[in-house]
Amino acid sequence: MLHIVKKEVPKTREKIIVRLSAVLAALAVASIIVLVAGANPLELYIGIVQGCFGSLYRFAATVEKMVPLLVLSLGVLVAFKMRFWNIGAEGQFLMGAVGTTLVVRLLPDLPLPVMLVLMIIVSFLFGAVWLMIPAFFKARFGTNETLFTLMLNYIALTLVTALQYDFWKDPAANGMPKIANLPENALLPSAGGFNLSILMAVIIVLAMYYFMNRSKIGFEIAVLGESENTARYIGINVTKTIIIAALVSGGLCGMVGMMQTTGVSGALSTEITGGLGFTAIIVAWLSGLKVPFVVVNSFAFAVLLQGASYIQTAFQIPGSVAEMIQAIILFFILGSEFVLQYRLVSDKTKSEVA
Amino acid sequence: MNNDYVVKMENITKVFGKVKALDHVEFSLKKGEVHAILGENGAGKSSLMNVLNGIYMPDEGQIEVKGQPVNISSPKIALDLGIGMLPQHYKLVDVFSAMENVAAGSRKTSPFLNKKKILDEMGKLIEQLGMDINPNKKVYEMSVAEKQSLEIFKVLYRGADILILDEPTAVLTPQEIKNLFEIVKKMVATGCSVIIITHKLEEVMEISDRITIMRKGTTIQTVNKEETTPQELAGMMVGDVMELNVPYVPVERGQKCLEVKDITAIDRNKVHILDHVSFDLYAGEILGVAGIAGSGQKELCEGIAGLYHIKSGEIIFEGENIVGKNPEKISQMGISLSFVPEDRLGMGLVSSMDIIDNVLLKDYRNKKGLGISREVSRDKAEALVERLNVSTPAIENHAVSLLSGGNIQKVLLGREIELEPKLLVTAYATRGLDVGSSQIIYDLLNEQKVKMKPIMYVGEDLDVLMSLCDRIMVLCEGRVTGIVDPKKTTKEAIGLMMSGVRSEGEEACSIS
Known part of the structure; x- marks a missing residue:
């Protein structure tokens, strides 16, 4: 009979080898689907690489897909570090975008720099408030934040739908349910396809690295996440810490709403998130809640996203095939965690003693 | 003479990662005896019993129960062989009565609760053993000793005749311990065999017939009670005279x-x-x-x-x-004010953090500004490890939960004392x-x-x-x-x- 034995902590080298083989194995399995879809797998995979790095324009598109995912993942990470399961990044993203649009509607004639700063602040606050609501109830009454944050996603989505189809519907769009595009003085400046949100993301990454690893409050968040009893024992103000973490987590996700509206889509819509708020949860988790790995993994995911959209047009295969490849890779990577942590031992063989 | 033994364990080895919890351990239990397993913490007493109870699978070795070689792969199979273990943490349903707890999960009961039948059966057994159990009393109203009796009773009711008691006296008063030992003696008289894990010498001398001493995952010796003294046992337990x-x-x-x-x-x-x-x-x-x-x-x-x-x-x-x-x-x-709490890893320390960060827990507020500095704590952690002789592979990136109980406590107490x-x-x-x-x-x-x-x-x-x-x-x-x-x-x-x-x-x- 086989049984499962826990391994000692794997070395970094082993981790890299196992993960790389997982990706290769995933690509091998995905080839079958690609063949069924009528394309040559090898050409397709080369196509993905070309689609991401083939030209400066395509590379810019990859980075454009990386930035929102990166910032959302960092936002989710802060909450997760505290074992506060913020499943509501989608909703905070949307609310941030609503806040951004609200600024433009109320003060349409501000000069660009002032407009951008104001939009950053308001989107941050909108996202933060959207997470502070469940955080307050959690700190005060011990409610379950997983369901609460998830439900708030739908409220945010329905609010945006109402804005798009009714309150903020663009009268100039010939009856199309659409919110008017932002004016020139509210769009992120860009050069060669790279817009200013990249710089914002770099600053956020550095700030979050400091916040999580070198700041008092980051340390308190980590302690609270590990054990509330210990937090109380060393005199951490639990309520205050939860609220601050929620502020940062929700705020970052809200800022993504501003980056996407002003930098990519140019207008608020129900499709603006593209499900990134959920993908961010996977990214944060795969990165072991560590900031540097979030950067690496967001890039890897961006490559998959950009590659997928490129091969759709270049190879004329359905978009769902690209999504299946993505899902298969993810599955294999998650599965490889098992290989890293456990090994199978058969009763027959004598186990070697280390 | 082999038939006299209800349990024979030979060459049992169990490895966890790099640690040999059990190293070619020999153990045997005679019918109708009380056999004490004596040893310090981490000697492998509980591991050995978990192997016998089917919770751990041994990496090596043979087990014979009542003369038959067996492969015990789950507690259920253990119970089928008549082996029952009293859990250290009681697994009772608080809002159920004693009788309902006995009935729940017992394979003897029919889908519909036949209270009268169970009460009759319980009554007989209770009388036989002289236990103080009121079948209608709810568990939440019971004292620790009553809960323990109920757990013992549950195991016996399910047909076990080899009973493993893991540190049963730790939570009892002297009077309650006396009662427990009375019950144990009666059980033995009715043909049960009992294994009792403990590290209290006087109890061993009082209750047991034979004693197996374990140290660092090996059996040191099995002795008859009549032929030994507490001093000798203590000596064997700790290795050298302490x-x-x-x-x-x-x-x-x-x-x-x-x-x-x-x-x-x-x-x-x-x-x-x-x-x-x-x-x-x-x-x-x-x-x-x-x-x-x-x-x-x-x-x-x-x-x-x-x-x-x-x-x-x-x-x-x-x-x-x-x-x-x-x-x-x-x-x-x-x-x-320094408080060293009972729950070391759940309150005093953060189990997944290393020694430096755990020292930092009480230090980080002393630094001005928003940041933290691990440098001061690193020095303190190094000093602490050296002064108290904490055995750890590293003070950094090595979670305190991976240390042994003694070293964990040294870290906690050492940190608190350092605060003057x-x-x-x-x-x-x-x-x-x-x-x-x-x-x-x-x-x-x-x-x-x-x-x-x-x-x-x-x-x-x-x-x-x-x-x-x-x-x-x-x-x-x-x-x-x-x-x-x-x-x-x-x-x-x-x-x-x-x-x-x-x-x-x-x-x-x-x-x-």
Whole structure:
């Protein structure tokens, strides 16, 4: 009979080898689907690489897909570090975008720099408030934040739908349910396809690295996440810490709403998130809640996203095939965690003693 | 003669990662005997029994039960073979009665509860064993001893005739231990065989027929009780001869430091978990706190540390009342109070963090500004590891939960002492530690006492309390039943107070 034995902590080298083989194995399995879809797998995979790095324009598109995912993942990470399961990044993203649009509607004639700063602040606050609501109830009454944050996603989505189809519907769009595009003085400046949100993301990454690893409050968040009893024992103000973490987590996700509206889509819509708020949860988790790995993994995911959209047009295969490849890779990577942590031992063989 | 043995375990080896928990262990159990397994913490007693009970699969070795070679891969199979283990943490449904708990999960019962049949069967067994179980009593109304009896009963009811008791006496009063041993003797008389895991020598000498001594995952020897002495057993248990006496250091006691006046606290079940508790604590003394588990010790410690809500009364420390202040406020008042809680990894330390970060827990506030610096804590952690001889592969990136129990406690107590506290409160500081580690802890506490620190020591081993402490306060159901000088009293007298009989001593009188 086989049984499962826990391994000692794997070395970094082993981790890299196992993960790389997982990706290769995933690509091998995905080839079958690609063949069924009528394309040559090898050409397709080369196509993905070309689609991401083939030209400066395509590379810019990859980075454009990386930035929102990166910032959302960092936002989710802060909450997760505290074992506060913020499943509501989608909703905070949307609310941030609503806040951004609200600024433009109320003060349409501000000069660009002032407009951008104001939009950053308001989107941050909108996202933060959207997470502070469940955080307050959690700190005060011990409610379950997983369901609460998830439900708030739908409220945010329905609010945006109402804005798009009714309150903020663009009268100039010939009856199309659409919110008017932002004016020139509210769009992120860009050069060669790279817009200013990249710089914002770099600053956020550095700030979050400091916040999580070198700041008092980051340390308190980590302690609270590990054990509330210990937090109380060393005199951490639990309520205050939860609220601050929620502020940062929700705020970052809200800022993504501003980056996407002003930098990519140019207008608020129900499709603006593209499900990134959920993908961010996977990214944060795969990165072991560590900031540097979030950067690496967001890039890897961006490559998959950009590659997928490129091969759709270049190879004329359905978009769902690209999504299946993505899902298969993810599955294999998650599965490889098992290989890293456990090994199978058969009763027959004598186990070697280390 | 082989048929005499109901259990024979040969060459049992079990490896966890790099640690050999069991190394070619031999063990046998005769029919109708009480067999004690004696050993320090981490000797492999529980691992061995978990193998026998089907919780662990051995990596090597054979097991024979009642003459048949068997492969025990789950507790269910173990029970089919007649092997039942009393869990250390009771698994009873609080809102069910004793009878319902016995019926639940028993394969003897039909889908519909036939109360009469079960009651009849229970009655017979209860009478046979002379157990004190009321089948209709709800579990939440039961004392620890009653719950234990019920667990034993459950295992027997399910047909076990080989019973494993894992440290059954740890939570019991002397009187309850006596009752338990009566039951064990009756069980043996009816043909059961009993394995009892313990590290209390006097109990071993009282109850067992044969004794197996384990050390560091190996069996040292199996001896007949008649042919050995407690001294010899202790010797085999610890390896070389060790000073078993806990050192008492005489110190002239100083001024009054802590004054607890009439404090009362109420727990979740609306029970007075602390009931008008009053006592004083002086500089340069160790005040022992004795009592059966759950008599209010934990709440008293946490109440002083600002972690448990005190309903009424005063705790005066250096002229200030600290009741109603949380730990943050207490430290802001400039009172450095060190509390070594019972739950080391769940409260005192963060189990997944390394030693540096755990030292940082109490340090990070001292640095000005928003940032933290691990440099100071690194130096402190290094000093701590060196001074207390903590055995760890690294102080960085090595979670404290991976250390052994003794080393974990050294980290916690060492950190608290390094803070130079004005008051030291320890709860079960040596629980789960082996003799050597305990010795280090006692020495540390005595060192602090010499430095004229007031120390409150909540303990469970009366022998240790009586030789280590200057005074012993006894708690029973949240009330102080006596504060006594251990040099002028007997263990029995303290045992009586633990079960609620008030001391006639002068100090106790001033309380009531």
